[in-house]
Amino acid sequence: MKGKVTGIILFVSLLLFGGCGPREENILNVGMELAYPPFEMTDTEGNPTGISVDMAHELGKFLGRPVKIWNISFDGLIPSLKTGKIDIVISSMTITEERSQSVTFSKPYSKAYLALLVSQDSPVEKVEDLNRKGRIIAVKKGTTGHLYAREHFPLARINVFDKESACVLEVVQKKADCFIYDQMTILTNWQKNRDTTRAILKPFQKDFEYWGMAMRKDDVELHRKVNEFLGSFKESGGFERLADKYLKEEKKTFEELGIPFFFSP
Amino acid sequence: MTKKWFNCFLRESDREAPSPCPSTLLNAFLVALFILLIFIFSFSRLEYDFHWAGVWAYRAKFIRGLGMTLVLSFFSLIVSFLLRSLFALGQKSRFLPFYFFSRFYVEIIRGTPLLVQILVFFYVIADAFRVQNRYVTGVMILSLFAGAYISEIIRAGIDSIGETQLETARSLGLTRFQQYRFIIFPQVFKRILPPLAGQLVSLIKDSSLLSIISVSEFTLNAQEVNAYTYSTLESYLPLALGYLLITYPISNLSKRLERAFSYET
Structure with missing residues (x-):
């Protein structure tokens, strides 16, 4: 009887306290909500695709780290970042003062209103x-x-x-x-x-909304490298490539309506 | 010596000797300590900065939300009370359309997710009948949902009374009303109390799903505070505590009523 009880206690404590091995260090965990086509979405088989997904993989190549995409609801992105479940948010997130208080943003890579x-x-x-x-x-x-x-x-x-x-x-x-x-x-x-x-569709805000990638405040190293990446990605015409791949029709519609096209970093 | 102390941890009926210590207090304390330790351990491993000040500023929002949840649950309880009695009788009805309708209703409601029911009811049925008030609709859906479960509980309770008891009652010359009043009801009441209290607790927690049609109840308010402050745990921990604050008195009351209605057989 006593042995059984001890066994159960041991088992429960193993369940509770076991499995806290070290996290995989090298993987770049990217968080986004895959519900915002054509930036973050899934293809018919459920694989993540879209402009942000392509950008995440480009960033991974630049950093030399494998990329893992996590699909997280939008209001859960910053909390996931803060708890260390993900390393970076690339989810068409607007840079705001309020958000900047809890995370740090890269320089803007797109704008919208x-x-x-x-x-x-x-x-x-x-x-x-x-x-x-x-x-x-x-x-x-x-x-x-x-x-x-x-x-x-x-x-x-x-x-x-x-x-x-x-x-x-x-x-x-x-x-x-x-x-x-x-x-x-x-x-x-x-x-x-x-x-x-x-x-x-007429803009009513004083300024554009600028989108940035969000990172933890103490992750200074990643922050520096991401900004470096955005610079080189822009220079190499990466944004135009993505716009051609995903936003062709939208671009045409916006031109027809005479409204400034917003994905223009 | 050890044997004597072991009595502290046994039920009164299982003890070989009187307990040498205040055992209820001791055991409750030990359990509380164990749970507390798990929480302290888990939170200490969490890479998360708590910022309670931001959430504290929204305390009025939490209280309003809690009030709304209470109001919704209260009205749903009353309406489902009417529904449940109707349908419990319906399932025993000799009139076939009424019987089939009751069965159909119970099976549909119990077999489909509440989430889908809310969406269909609000955006399709209520919209067709021009009911635009989401709070009224919310109470209706919750009542229909809870009513199906509760009518099953009541039906099972009535069925659990042995046929011999009814035969005895009839042979004693009791009218149908007297049979229900003196034989069936007192026994059924005691038997269905635990599942009924459980159902009421679920009803209160299920009301949180009404947040998807923007009924401003407790959960939605907490989620909004989360969206404003980016403090997930600081928003959701008070949420858990708030629900516990409502549900615990209910299970406590049910236990007391159960004791009050227990008869020697």
Whole structure:
């Protein structure tokens, strides 16, 4: 009986305290949410693909480290980085002051701005119409759209969702006046729902949103090397190559509409 | 000597001699210490800087969320109470359409994920019937969900009363109402209390899934604070504590009621 108890205790403690071997040092663990085509997505077989994925592999080549991509929900990226589960975030993340307090960003590699997907019947014509009582704004949790709405539209009601598809559905079904997200996603969703939505693509922010790769604050070495990589990648025309590979149609649509194309590092 | 002290760790009925120490206190203390040690060990291994100040600033948001979860659970409980009684009777009904409807409802609800039910109910069914209020819809879904489980619990409880008891009751000349009032109900109540309390606890925790349709309950508020402050653990630990604060009194109350309703047989 006693032997059995000791055995169980030993087994449990092994379960609890075992398996804390050293982490694989050399692998570059890259975190991104694979839900933002064509930057972060999966192919039909479920393998990560997209502009950020290609960039991650280029970065790995530059550093001479094998790359492992981790699919993590957007609002979990920074916490995963801080707990050391991943080494770097390449997930179309905008550099903000708030985020900069907990992580360090590379120099910007792309820029974007927010746009509105407006419900067909909503009286909203421009951004200034949003900060009123009774307006309902759908946002995706943790995105710059969410943070922007919270700061600039305190009178409106802000409904927070996990997925951008839910936000679009809210607008389509007139449950929300508008959805604030980046220009390209708004454009694609408006094209899919022309009967029920309008798109306001005119930039309303004072400045572009700049995207950067996020790293831990104490990871100075990686930070330096990533900036070096971005410099050489730009010089060698890497961004144009990626834009040609993934953003051909978008580029054409933007030119037709006369809106400045945003993926222009 | 050792044998005497060993009595500290045995149930009162299993002891060979009276316990030489306050055994409830001692055992509770030991377990608490063990769990605490595991947590202290785990947290000490965690590469994570805790920043409670950021989250503390949002304490009102946590409290509002907790209040909303309580309100939602309370109303869902009442509505599901009505539903469950209806459907428990329905499953015993002699009228076939009513019987089949009850079976169908219970099987559909129990066999599909709550997540899908919420999405379909809110974006398809409620939308078709022009119910736009997400809180009302939320209570409806939760009630339907809990109702299916609870009606099964009640049905099983009633079925568990032996046929001989009913025969005896009939031969004593008790009316159908009297049979339920004096024979069935007192026994069923005691038997279904534990699963019922468990179901209520699940109901409270399941209400967190309503966050996907942006019902501003406890979990969504914690997730939002996480998005604003990038402090995952600081947001989610209070969340766990908050749920425990609601659910523990329920299981405690159920145990007390169980004792109050126990009869000698």
